[in-house]
Amino acid sequence: LVDRDAFMHGTFQNDFAWGAATSAYQIEGGWNEDGKGPSIWDVYSHDGRIVNNQTGDVACDSYHKYKQDVQMLKSLGVSHYRFSLSWSRIMADGTLATVNQKGIDYYNNLINELLANNIEPMVTLYHWDLPQGLQDKGGFKDEAFIEYFNDYARLCFSMFGDRVKLWITFNEPFVVSWLGHGIGVMAPGISEPGSTVYTVTHNIIRAHVKAYHTYNDHFRSHFNGKVGITLDCDWKEPREDTLWDRAAAERALQFKLGWFANPIFGNGDYPAVMKRMIKSKSMKQGLSTSRLPEFTDEEIRQNKGAADFIGINHYTTNLVSQKEQSVDEPHYERDQDIDVSYSSCWRESQSGWLRGNPWGIRRLLKWVKDRYNSPEIYVTENGFSDDGTSLEDNDRIWYYNGYINEMLKANKEDGVNVKGYMAWSLMDNFEWGSGFTQHFGIFHVDFDTMNRTRTPKKSATTYTQIIKDNGFPYK
């Protein structure tokens, strides 16, 4: 199950963080219990937008079974658990007017249970489940969002910051902007691919930066934690080794990762190539200004360095080639003048967008190191889907061995400052638009019984061994 020729032996540094990840809407259930308000995912799924009309109303029932989850984590031997907070469980309509003590109690209980079992929490504030109350006020499109998010972040820092030392503001803001507001295949289901997508990102970056400074100014000195942001990126490999395709692949990385990373980890502003191309396309479309918003000088100063680490979610590789796109319709994808495809050599999963190509993670991590001056990196998600019919999940075992080994090479041979790795996912869960048809879990969950019985798959044994060995030492 491993490619012995390409395999590297060695271990990570002693304090390497090993963990597993989940998110609130995907596992908790209890969608309207104990004062929780509705989120955009409750509304979207109840609206019949998910495969087979499925919803996260019960999901893995972790709202009631969190102690079992902690025991599963303990059996894996992880040092960390990455989970997210449901904003509308903590503030029913998303504002300080509706703080919900029972929601706060739930997370206090979870955090305390983790710490009692020697597992450190890594907490994501926002993993896609905006309170519907804020969506009704304009959601991400309105810059009022920045203040609402800051209120929420401040409340969480003050309630949990004595015990939570690793914070992630946003999970994959790209998905919020592009899939949520560009093509509308995720909640809130808005399809405005030409400019809303850029305004939404602009507001998310400013919200992240504001929350980061709130932590710095009011909490860092006594809590001494770290605040980062998690960005998703596939590796973008030139389809052919030509100057055109190499430039196209670099552009694809700048439009996907650089869009968010350059303001925070680079020079404080959007990537030059994005500014240039979106402006030129906007002019051809007869607009008087670029569809890409501008940061003020003061914002650029605030953006720069506004994170203690970068979280990277990485799953797959794309092939990219140069392709001039028409300007008929303002459109984030067409702004890039690229064409994207997959290689049939890469191992297929249960998800159309995901093919296993282990060396992609090494190249991506090296790219992040080189572009952003060697930041601290946590791989906050990485994993493989199948149809969930077998506990003998050999493809997942192949995937984890291969990707974690390539991450070791990035660390040892390329000097990438990778501090930790969170496997996606601790258990099978609600896979967004695909409902319960794609399984990423190291633990199987039986969604056909009320008990939501959890059973370790074969990959649990593999991952436990990698953690115990802290990598792949000679034996």
Ligand code: GBH
């Ligand atoms: C992660 O996103 C998420 O953070 C996590 O919640 C999720 O469970 C996990 O991936 C597995 O999917 O529906 O064809 O338009 C990874 C990046 C972005 C990849 C959205 C899939 C949807 C493709 N994902 N994309 S499609």
